Amino acid sequence: MKLIKTKEHNEFCKVVGANIRKMRTDKKLTQEEVAFALEVTWQQMQKYEYGKNCLSAWRLKQLADLFQVSTMDILEQDKT
16 A cells, blocks of 8 residues: 655654754764765655655654653654
8 A cells, every 4th residue: 555645744754854964964864874874875865855856664763762862852843
């Protein structure tokens, strides 16, 4: 079954991406460094940050562990 991307879905992905970017830059990490830790390409990391691709639950957990935050910190709308 294909996911139909609604406006709400797209906005949510953008919020999550902005949170990831802020947390990454706060830790002074590059996209390449985070991508290496997650075993994805830097292009995929860029897509996550711009909200083009949304995270799986597994990637969310990996990022939370890497940034030493809770998964909710990444998902919250008022983090940026």
